[in-house]
Amino acid sequence: MYIEPYIVIPLWIFAIFGFLYFLFLVFISLDRIRKKKNEVYTLVISARNQEDAIEGMVRGLLLNAGLDSTEEKLLQIVLIDLGSCDRTPKIMESLSRDYSVVKLIKPEDLPGYLRSLL
Numbered sequence: 602m603y604i605e606p607y608i609v610i611p612l613w614i615f616a617i618f619g620f621l622y623f624l625f626l627v628f629i630s631l632d633r634i635r636k637k638k639n640e641v642y643t644l645v646i647s648a649r650n651q652e653d654a655i656e657g658m659v660r661g662l663l664l665n666a667g668l669d670s671t672e673e674k675l676l677q678i679v680l681i682d683l684g685s686c687d688r689t690p691k692i693m694e695s696l697s698r699d700y701s702v703v704k705l706i707k708p709e710d711l712p713g714y715l716r717s718l719l
Contacts, residue, residue, distance in 0.1 A: 649683040656692050678703045
């Protein structure tokens with residue numbers, strides 16, 4: 602079967618253009634994936650009178666996340682005490698000292714902290 606040159610030439614041009622466009626989209630996707638690796642996920646946990654649960658929950662979360670020193674910038678845990686009457690604030694302070702990804706914030710400082718994240 603013979604196809605006329607005036608049909609074949611535009612088909613080849615469209616095929617080459619399509620392939621180049623496909624490569625362009627692949628490189629854009631790879632760049633987006635690379636940029637997402639630099640994102641930090643912040644988990645905000647508020648608690649009141651939860652001395653029995655807070656430490657196990659935070660330590661379990663960190664254990665399940667499997668974070669080591671090179672991955673610490675992937676996750677940040679923010680603990681907020683909402684006026685506890687038990688040992689919850691002391692446990693939160695201990696966790697923030699033990700782990701660099703855990704940060705303790707007072708409720709009145711929360712709006713300023715959230716603005717700093719944006």
